[in-house]
Ligand code: B16
């Protein structure tokens with residue numbers, strides 16, 4: 558029997574990837590780096606500074622900026638990103654998410670968030686679902702980002718669940734790898750990509766049966 562749920566945010570609870578894309582594209586193009594949706598896919602689940610490093614390497618500019626200048630670039634991107642989230646509301650929850658969270662509450666299954674996003678608390682507040690989560694891992698407290706399992710282990714422990722008794726929900730390959738390294742059951746959520754290593758994969762949360770899921774080995 559599984560006893561707790563750990564959710565990624567972007568791509569699982571809501572789709573903020575398109576807003577990240579627009580903000581990174583604007584930043585990249587302002588320093589002469591071309592940026593497309595294919596490259597954007599490689600940034601899913603990757604922290605803000607690691608994303609910037611990947612973008613700079615993609616444009617052969619990895620040694621062009623000092624650490625302070627890089628901080629300023631990341632801040633500029635984040636300011637634009639946060640502005641684009643102004644109208645985010647419960648209408649932006651991905652299909653099946655609200656029902657699934659209600660059922661988890663009915664079954665008294667504790668839930669936590671394991672997102673690389675420092676904006677997670679603000680986003681969950683705007684989506685009207687923050688009260689469903691017992692804990693949101695602060696990415697600033699992590700030594701390593703996904704695919705390291707640290708964020709998933711911390712999330713499970715924060716709701717008093719052993720990783721082997723938890724189910725993790727992820728849309729990104731790096732996240733699935735982290736969940737499996739943490740010793741958890743992995744639910745992959747993607748309609749477009751095959752998530753290697755996921756114990757099951759669905760296109761959206763509407764396909765999930767909570768009773769069946771908690772009884773999985
Ligand atoms: P922020 P997740 C990740 O969210 C996004 O997928 C990734 O594109 C983003 O760079 C990262 O959060 C950091 O976000 O700039 O808001 O701190 O999928 O881990 O929920």
Ligand code: MG
Pocket residue numbers: 565566567568569601602727728729732
């Ligand atoms: Mg994600």
